[in-house]
């Protein structure tokens with residue numbers, strides 16, 4: 001039996017996929033509401049194809065519990081934030097979860113950590129826990145690469161990394177993932193797996209930072225950055241990503257800090273990229289001010305932000321550029337800007353609307369922060385508004401860009 005620890009954005013789809021593929025699975029989370037909801041067939045977040053997968057997994061007998069199970073195979077998918085002060089990984093969730101596993105697991109169990117961790121976390125925090133316990137367990141690291149919005153497809157099609165210091169354990173872990181994963185699964189050592197995952201997200205962060213810096217340069221040079229990038233990308237070995245209002249989410253905006261925190265004298269490019277991406281909400285704010293001044297809008301309540309999530313067509317708001325922008329406004333004692341996101345039903349910020357038409361009625365200027373499909377489907381509704389499109393979502397003349 002496989003016991004998945006942590007039933008969030010990563011743990012739940014993984015648990016469902018493993019169960020739907022014929023493995024005996026129990027999903028464990030210490031959050032009572034999550035377990036209650038799942039036991040009562042209520043999904044805890046929205047994701048394309050998750051409902052169907054949930055039904056299949058239930059047919060195959062998946063169970064959910066607040067308790068850790070006594071078994072011989074665990075997958076740990078708990079959060080790994082960074083310490084705000086020194087930017088190093090905050091390992092407390094992973095440490096607590098592995099400790100709880102060690103309390104109940106069978107001797108000889110395999111404990112796979114899927115959470116993204118900074119290189120060296122196993123050596124510094126996890127292996128000592130095992131050494132202190134009276135259990136003999138085998139450790140592995142299988143970081144996850146799936147992207148919200150396409151998680152179910154990517155669970156099946158992505159290539160994966162399995163890091164294990166014993167080759168036979170690596171192969172065993174690989175065979176479990178092979179029950180659903182059709183991509184290549186590379187077996188390596190734990191430290192290489194830790195580093196590869198963080199490097200992947202750091203690469204994307206740096207590439208986005210380059211695009212964001214180009215956006216600023218092109219504004220100064222009076223050039224269309226999207227056209228410049230489109231042309232540059234026609235070169236067979238150039239692939240510049242798109243600029244935007246900032247970088248949010250739980251991976252790209254977090255993982256590079258692990259390298260900055262652990263290698264402060266060496267991670268210079270990485271640090272600059274992080275700072276560049278973190279500067280974008282402020283840059284958007286300045287663009288809003290500029291356009292308001294140009295159009296004679298004096299009242300910020302006539303401005304509406306479209307989108308609260310960190311990317312399109314998902315309901316995840318963690319570290320989102322819109323939240324970063326709202327925090328900046330708060331710091332400057334500026335309030336009153338209106339907000340709408342079709343994916344967010346709960347009230348999570350001030351002046352948040354849940355009806356698109358009402359939102360539009362009350363604003364003169366719409367700032368597109370997220371390119372939800374909803375917006376593209378309702379393009380006609382925002383005609384006549386002043387628009388700042390930070391995502392280059394609408395291909396039309398007469399709108400302001402980054």
Ligand SMILES: NC(=O)c1ccc[n+]([C@@H]2O[C@H](COP(=O)([O-])OP(=O)(O)OC[C@H]3O[C@@H](n4cnc5c(N)ncnc54)[C@H](O)[C@@H]3O)[C@@H](O)[C@H]2O)c1
Nearest residue numbers: 006007008009010029030031077078079080097115116144
């Ligand atoms: N969300 C993503 O898109 C994504 C993609 C790739 C990798 N990751 C990584 O995967 C890991 C998990 O991220 P997530 O987005 O699923 O987080 P999440 O916050 O959505 O879910 C984590 C779950 O773990 C539970 N939990 C925490 N500590 C626990 C414990 N000791 N015992 C039992 N349950 C516990 C929480 O209640 C929560 O439900 C992180 O390391 C993240 O960096 C996330």
